[in-house]
Amino acid sequence: xxxxxxxxxxxxxxxxxxxxxxxxxxxxxxxxxxxxxxxxxxxxxxxxxxxxxxxxxxxxxxxxxxxxxxxxxxxxxxxxxxxxxxxxxxxxxxxxxxxxxxxxxxxxxxxxxxxxxxxxxxxxxxxxxxxxxxxxxxxxxxxxxxxxxxxxxxxxxxxxxxxxxxxxxxxxxxxxxxxxxxxxxxxxxxxxxxxxxxxxxxxxxxxxxxxxxxxxxxxxxxxxxxxxxxxxxxxxxxxxxxxxxxxxxxxxxxxxxxxxxxxxxxxxxxxxxxxxxxxxxxxxxxxxxxxxxxxxxxxxxxxxxxxxxxxxxxxxxxxxxxxxxxxxxxxxxxxxxxxxxxxxxxxxxxxxxxxxxxxx
Ligand code: NAD
Numbered sequence: 001x002x003x004x005x006x007x008x009x010x011x012x013x014x015x016x017x018x019x020x021x022x023x024x025x026x027x028x029x030x031x032x033x034x035x036x037x038x039x040x041x042x043x044x045x046x047x048x049x050x051x052x053x054x055x056x057x058x059x060x061x062x063x064x065x066x067x068x069x070x071x072x073x074x075x076x077x078x079x080x081x082x083x084x085x086x087x088x089x090x091x092x093x094x095x096x097x098x099x100x101x102x103x104x105x106x107x108x109x110x111x112x113x114x115x116x117x118x119x120x121x122x123x124x125x126x127x128x129x130x131x132x133x134x135x136x137x138x139x140x141x142x143x144x145x146x147x148x149x150x151x152x153x154x155x156x157x158x159x160x161x162x163x164x165x166x167x168x169x170x171x172x173x174x175x176x177x178x179x180x181x182x183x184x185x186x187x188x189x190x191x192x193x194x195x196x197x198x199x200x201x202x203x204x205x206x207x208x209x210x211x212x213x214x215x216x217x218x219x220x221x222x223x224x225x226x227x228x229x230x231x232x233x234x235x236x237x238x239x240x241x242x243x244x245x246x247x248x249x250x251x252x253x254x255x256x257x258x259x260x261x262x263x264x265x266x267x268x269x270x271x272x273x274x275x276x277x278x279x280x281x282x283x284x285x286x287x288x289x290x291x292x293x294x295x296x297x298x299x300x301x302x303x304x305x306x307x308x309x310x311x312x313x314x315x316x317x318x319x320x321x322x323x324x325x326x327x328x329x330x331x332x333x334x335x336x337x338x339x340x341x342x343x344x345x346x347x348x349x350x351x352x353x354x355x356x357x358x359x360x
Contacts, residue, residue, distance in 0.1 A: 001035075005070055007038050013290060027358075041063055043095045060102045068279070074093070105273050106175065108250065110269050116132065140171065144247035150162060190222070237260060326356055
């Protein structure tokens with residue numbers, strides 16, 4: 001049966017990088033003998049231009065009817081684009097929040113991987129970079145501080161603001177289950193990050209994670225306090241495999257983890273719900289400054305497509321093949337502008353896609 005993939009090409013460099021990811025998926029399908037049925041979904045700025053809103057019911061239904069969605073990125077230049085003269089709920093980014101909600105995407109995955117060939121771009125100490133690292137942060141995406149009750153009040157001339165951090169056991173459990181399932185496909189280690197020395201929500205987080213761990217005796221679970229984790233990511237990132245954490249801690253740690261890889265054009269991501277469905281997209285935005293120039297790095301999007309094969313379709317061999325092809329192309333010295341270094345061959349978006357598809 002054909003893999004049903006919804007495709008949101010989006011805005012800016014989105015269509016350019018998604019085209020290359022589809023090229024690589026098609027090459028993988030031809031090699032491994034499977035079929036893909038793509039459905040185009042209009043979302044973001046291009047949907048505002050066509051339908052007057054960033055996310056239509058039709059787009060939501062098409063996404064829901066797909067096994068997985070591959071997305072470029074949405075949005076434009078906030079200073080110059082007319083999309084940003086609209087009220088916030090009508091802007092391109094509202095489409096993104098809307099689709100995450102409609103699809104109940106509660107877990108966000110961000111791999112942090114340092115390629116041998118790109119070690120020079122790593123801002124960590126040379127001996128740390130030399131060891132390399134390859135871990136994934138799984139961030140709970142729909143609960144915690146960002147979704148709790150909040151208010152700002154003034155009492156007796158004193159202004160006071162309150163945000164609440166609440167988690168229910170089922171929210172923690174479903175995120176933990178995802179983390180353990182992912183660890184099973186990797187090096188079988190989960191580091192659950194919390195602040196259990198202070199916060200009740202973290203103590204529950206720890207308890208529920210330990211309950212879930214009982215169903216995964218082949219996976220090692222360790223706990224780490226978030227302040228220590230922030231240090232360990234720069235001191236010894238090689239120790240991590242899957243880092244599981246709540247929404248706000250994950251927000252901060254995933255940016256730290258992205259930074260140490262040295263290039264936004266190489267960073268994939270996925271958002272998952274409790275079925276096999278996932279929305280797969282590069283971590284970067286629509287890069288309006290380089291859109292239409294044919295120079296964007298398509299690798300983050302191609303890696304996102306590989307994650308889709310691995311986590312939605314359980315096609316690990318095919319995902320390995322794509323990741324290996326990317327390594328080969330980097331080893332041969334081909335680079336897009338954002339990761340260019342001396343002695344390498346500079347190529348554009350399309351050529352990079354061609355090279356990766358050819359090396360499969
Ligand atoms: P950005 O990630 O688009 O760009 C930041 C810098 O990184 C730019 O210099 C850009 O050229 C570069 N860059 C990003 N991706 C690249 C790639 N694949 N290859 C080479 N260089 C790349 O962030 P921004 O400028 O803050 O945001 C631009 C727009 O994207 C905004 O409208 C923002 O809201 C949107 N955005 C969308 C998403 C999403 O769709 N999930 C995520 C982040 C930002």
